[in-house]
Amino acid sequence: MTLILLIAIPLIGGILSWLSARIHPRAPFWISLTALSADLVLAISIWTNRLPTLISDRLQGQWIIDFRHAWIPQLGIGIHLALDGLSLILVTLTAFIGIVAVVSSWSEIRERIGFFHVNLMFIIAGILGVFLSLDLFLFYFFWELMLVPMYFLISIWGHENRVYASMKFFIFTQAGGLLMLVSILGLYFIHGRSTGIYTFDYLQLLGTALSTQEGLWLMAGFAVAFAVKLPAVPFHTWLADAHTEAPTAGSIILAGLLLKTGAYGFLRFVLPLFPEASSIIALPAMIVGTVSILYGAALAFAQTDFKRMIAYTSVSHMGFVLLGIFAMNELALQGAVMQIVAHGISTGMLFFIAGALQERIHTRDMSIMGGMWSTAPRMGAVALLFAAASLGLPGMGNFVGEFLVLLGSWQANAVTTVIAGTGLIGATAYAVWMMHTTFFSVAKSEWKFPDFSVREMAVAAVMIAAIVATGLYPQPVLDASADSMHRLQKIIQGAQYPADRADQKAASAVTEGNR
């Protein structure tokens, strides 16, 4: 029930805030904030209540909470939600970043506030659903559900070029999604034919016997959808436009959460469902990851638009996630999860700063900025800190993530790892460059604008606490994801060394029995 509640709270909160806009223009803001806070409290309560037992007893089964209910029994579709360590981390991140996004909209959104909040909350509900669904149809349902409100968010409250950006975003992700749907159905029928059970249930589809050919094709459908979301080069072109043109809250959600659904998809679906095919494409995927890291960094360095620059850093950072996922060992997988969390926080905050700047000086053009430190020292300090996080300075979460990924991928493929490692230099270059052209260097004009307000400083303080905490003491995140990543790695191993498969099956049968 908790899981239903997690998704239902933002949905209901969204509708309430829509209706409440008639009463008072500030009401939607507070309702959304309350709803998301409730979600965050719920997620944290799962951490405190359930997680210790999970870590202490690994045989207990993967799922901390498992919820099933019939939905469309004719087609073998059920409402199957479940939460393991990985989902829990991402759900918590979603609620957290969601709150930041809501707070960022306080002064930026002045038109149709109620409608804005309902869209925001529906995106968050969709994302939560994606992180919790264990029924492929339900997963696809939520996957698609988060698109439409995001489209509205960009196309109504976006900046100058919003129509183009929102269309591009929608079409890219929708095309990926439909190909994934075809793959889901392919899997559904192959499983149904071989076993006689037609079902979309993830746990049952797991371990469907596929020929290499079938596995590769089906995986391709999933992989394209997730690679678009991630985004991996060459599917990244929608990202810069969407991030740049979206309102601040939209950018924060996009970078902080929406991209993570792609990474989550790889971890939850591509690798476990198609271990063999994944092993086959592991090296190419690692290369794509490396290319994304370097290409994203290079593009980021070349930008003059503040938000566009941050957008390209996302491509670079998510390249590490892809690299880590397809290195396919526990260390790298853990690193990928860590990177997901850290990138969500750091990039979310950078977009928050970018939004705050645009609100004040009405431009994102870095070429006319410069020397703003003296006008807005608080803002500058926060920006400096998150630029440092973005370049992977030890002590912040990003460092832990990138370090683990590189450590793990070294074992898988040293050459790509070395090349990917140079991405850190690129990151340093763009992060320092960004700080230099905006807050340092010579002032190009007399800047007169207010520094961060109390509201903004509160967000900054929480975000700083989060990024530093994950950097200095990442253990809770690693503990939570350890079990899921361990299992994932075992599945892949089973596929890589088919001789062990029988043992694996036996072992998993024991686990099943213990459930």
Added chain:
Amino acid sequence: MISNDFIALLPLIVMASASVGVMLGIAASRSHGFTASLALFSIYLAILSLVIAYSEVPRQVTPLIVIDKFAILYMALILLSGAAVIILSFGYLSKHYVACEEYYLLLLLAMLGSMVLVCSSHFASFFLGLELLSISLYALIAYPKSRIKHVEAGMKYLVLAAVSSAFLLFGMALIYADSGAMTLSVIASKASHDAGYTLPFIAGLTLMIVGIGFKLALVPFHMWTPDVYEGAPPPVAAFIATVSKGAIFAILLRYFTQTDFLKSDSLFLVFAFITFVSMIAGNILALFQNNIKRVLAYSSIAHMGYLLVAFLSGGAFSAQVVTFYLVTYFVTTFGAFGVITLLSDNERDADDIDDYRGMSSRRPFLAAVFTAMLFSLAGIPLTAGFIGKFYLITAGASSGLWVLVVTLALSSVIGLFYYLRIIFSLYARPVPEQPFPMRGISLAGGMLLAVLLMLLLWIGVYPAPLMDGIRLMIGVGG
């Protein structure tokens, strides 16, 4: 004939006598409200008679008509759609200053024609039903005769539909000459084996496919659709999009999904080709339209293509899927045309995309309904269209029609462009000088839209009951 036959035929009898009744009513006194309510009441009676007829199914009444669960289901769909058209038309016609009573008479006749069509089991009844439908439609399209556009569309439809009927008739004649059979099931089973083909039979079959392709507006027989949709009064356009196409689909389903139609490679290839080009051409052509009715026309071409994907997968499952999708498509189409109807007035129809600019702030309810309907057409979750499209792809995938399934997926991405464009203009900032006068919408129309919206969401969220219902009516094994 025995009395049970009459019970089975009751829905058709009710509709036929209702037409006569409405005609006499008009002769007695001209009253728009009275005629419309009489028409609605007779639809209500016909629906009741469906319940009575249900006890007699399945029953073959003469070689011409078969009343079975399938026919009952489709007749119910037609009757409900007809009721929706009447509700929409009432408000629309009230804004016109013409004598509008005969409109309902024609509508009832068109419905009767479609009902005969879905029950037909013989060339004669098939053609009879089709002509009854078509001829009523000629007049319906051109009904608001004060406007040249409607008359033009009516003429276009008349000429092209008459030609296609001629094709159909000639095809029937050839097939009859070859096989000596006029019973549809015999012909369908003969058509599904390549081996039995003779030259006249092939020629006849081809001509019939042309005729049917025209009625369903499939590429390359689709030319008339945008003009007629644009020219026809919006409720009539909705009727053409739903009832007239749905009835033809019912016939195809009944006779081709039962026989193992996939076995005939050549017939399959022809349909697969039509499906393929319909999906692609419909979606691409819709991109270039600024007139919403034309957009809907081209999108309907694409949707007929989607439907054919499921149809081609064959078997009882495909019949269920197609029927399910038709239901969602009916709901969606009535919703979309309903919004257009309510916004139109006696000057002109609200069919330019600019008429909808900024509608969300002035007419939030209509904008919300229209958005939901467009999302459903695009196949976005929470709407019926999503489940429907998913179901279609499932059917296609179950028979391994991967090329068509992937085409469906990718071409519907193209479709997103034009749906989103309309939606975007709904939520764009309104232009200061509003070109279109906004009038109050009729209560009945508003309620109809609310009901359709609820249906749309209900099917989109919890489709299990509808699927069960359809499975019950179109049982396993066909």
